[in-house]
Amino acid sequence: MPTPATDIANLYNILGSNELSRLDTHPVELLVTLRTISEAIPPAPQRIADVGGGPGKYAFALADQGHLVDLVDLSPGLIQLAQAEQDKRKATGKENLLQSLSVGNALDPTILHHGTYDAVLLLGPLYHLVDKSERVNAVANAVRLAKPNGVLFVAFVSIAAHLRDIAIREPGRLIADKEFYAKYLQDGRYEKFKPGVGNAHSFHTQVGDVKSFFADNFADTLELIELRSQEGILGGSLDATLSKSQPQVLQAWADLMYEKYSTGEEYLGCADHLIAVLKKRSL
Template structure:
């Protein structure tokens, strides 16, 4: 069954405040991901589309680096939070502004102009597209936005991430929901109705399946440059305590994770989030 965009938008309308602060409590993920982007797009200003970028945590950080960023998200609530930050910056005269903010669906090929972006971020949408055909369509749409030789950043959530979370919070679920988890471990589909939240649709995957996804569907159009973990070996909220550390301590850990623990096959499974860096072929 196709993923319901209404359900996803409603979910993030409810979770908006938490989404706004999430990366504050996971600073290594934020800094490692920004470095991944900066290494691939080293010269500002570059034109960047942040599709599914939520309240704009990455979008504003990239704008502050001098990039020209258009932010799109499915959730009106999250775009409204980004607009609050945009307005705050305007009033204060401090911090760079986004080029545009709009509500839009990663599955809609008309959300932004084609062929004009040096970089396209797809850091959130694939988490919630449970059908492979939808994930293919979202990536294909993102590729259309990019210039020839433009760079795509496409993120996935690891199956191991959810299992770590269940083990820490509600370990009995593995037995109580035995049939659900037997299926989940096969296809990575997490589809449930949660009280107070509604329908939750998410998709989780494995390193080998990410590589196969691009090889099977985009061999002629996209080159997989690298696959990196966004937390290094500090997945499972192991970086949460760093949010209370001094900035230089946080940066030192982020640098270590990026340089030593974000690419090796033995380290990729330790992350919650994995980002594929791809170049659009001419």
């Protein structure tokens, strides 16, 4: 059954403030991901599509580097938050603005112009597309947006992340919801009703399944350059205390995670989030 887009939009309309601050409390994820992007694309200005980019934390950070960024998200509430930041920047005379902001669905092939982007970010949509056909469709749309030899950045949530979370907060759920978790560990589908936020549809995956997803569905159009842990070995919110550190201390930890602990097979399982870096093949 396809993922109800209205449920996901409503979820993020409710969780907007949390989404705005999430990367402030997980700074290693932010810094490692930004470095991953910067290392994989030429220097600014590059044209970048941030599809499913929420309130624009990455979009504005990349604009600050001089890139030309178009932001799209399914949630009107999150786009409103991004627009508020855009308006604030305009009011203070800041030059590095987003090129455009719009409400749109990663599954819609008409959201932006095809073949015009040096890089396409798909850092959120695959978290919530529970049917494989939808995930294939979202990536295929991102491929269409990219120029030949353009770079895609596609993020996934690890099954290990959710297991760590319930082990810390509600360990009894593994037994109380035994049948649910037996199925979840097989297909990664997390579909539950959460009081106060409604239906929560999300998809979580294993490291090996990320690689096979691209090999099975995009071997002719995409080359997988690397798969990286966005937190290094500091998944499970182990980077949270670093948000209170001095900038140079935080940067030193982020650099260590990026350089030593984010691409080795033995470290990928430590991730909450995995980012695949792919190049669009020239036909």
